Amino acid sequence: xxxxxxxxxxxxxxxxxxxxxxxxxxxxxxxxxxxxxxxxxxxxxxxxxxxxxxxxxxxxxxxxxxxxxxxxxxxxxxxxxxxxxxxxxxxxxxxxxxxxxxxxxxxxxxxxx
Amino acid sequence: xxxxxxxxxxxxxxxxxxxxxxxxxxxxxxxxxxxxxxxxxxxxxxxxxxxxxxxxxxxxxxxxxxxxxxxxxxxxxxxxxxxxxxxxxxxxxxxxxxxxxxxxxxxxxx
Numbered sequence: 001x002x003x004x005x006x007x008x009x010x011x012x013x014x015x016x017x018x019x020x021x022x023x024x025x026x027x028x029x030x031x032x033x034x035x036x037x038x039x040x041x042x043x044x045x046x047x048x049x050x051x052x053x054x055x056x057x058x059x060x061x062x063x064x065x066x067x068x069x070x071x072x073x074x075x076x077x078x079x080x081x082x083x084x085x086x087x088x089x090x091x092x093x094x095x096x097x098x099x100x101x102x103x104x105x106x107x108x109x110x111x112x113x
Numbered sequence: 114x115x116x117x118x119x120x121x122x123x124x125x126x127x128x129x130x131x132x133x134x135x136x137x138x139x140x141x142x143x144x145x146x147x148x149x150x151x152x153x154x155x156x157x158x159x160x161x162x163x164x165x166x167x168x169x170x171x172x173x174x175x176x177x178x179x180x181x182x183x184x185x186x187x188x189x190x191x192x193x194x195x196x197x198x199x200x201x202x203x204x205x206x207x208x209x210x211x212x213x214x215x216x217x218x219x220x221x222x223x
Binding site: 033042043044045048055056091093095102103105106107 | 144154155156206213214
């Protein structure tokens with residue numbers, strides 16, 4: 001079975017540009033989580049969805065960040081406009097109700113110049 | 114505020130036993146998870162404790178004391194491949210949202 005799929009794996013962009021990160025959760029999983037990992041702040045939960053509905057976006061740092069989940073097999077995290085301090089690894093993870101394991105995707109390494 | 118404390122680095126030799134401690138202070142608590150992350154990789158699930166006591170899974174065990182807001186991960190018969198970062202994470206809501214500690218970098222020496 002395919003795990004969580006994220007694209008792109010690496011992204012280099014210039015400050016001010018729009019960045020869109022994509023995630024395909026494991027089929028049948030009803031929770032999807034977006035995390036950001038940096039050396040300074042560690043692994044932070046940004047937002048999570050249950051059955052495609054955003055439940056808690058209190059971790060989203062600013063209005064420049066937005067996330068959508070139009071269907072059960074696809075989610076996007078968008079940064080507009082991007083800033084150098086957004087440089088980080090962004091992980092998507094999914095989980096099935098009743099189980100504790102979160103399955104992480106390989107991450108997107110974002111560098112904003 | 115919400116905080117999880119764990120040592121930043123631990124070094125041990127192959128074949129030894131190492132314990133990584135985690136203390137937490139969070140507004141909600143449903144359980145404590147442990148994740149492993151190799152350099153350049155993604156976090157992978159190791160264990161979850163909802164109740165006090167010890168859970169054993171092969172060479173790895175995890176312990177929780179809810180009254181002490183404390184848990185640990187015990188790694189036995191260390192192997193070189195165990196060199197990685199280990200994160201404790203509190204399940205702070207009923208829907209599984211996690212708060213992660215900063216991680217403990219374990220280096221296993223020959």
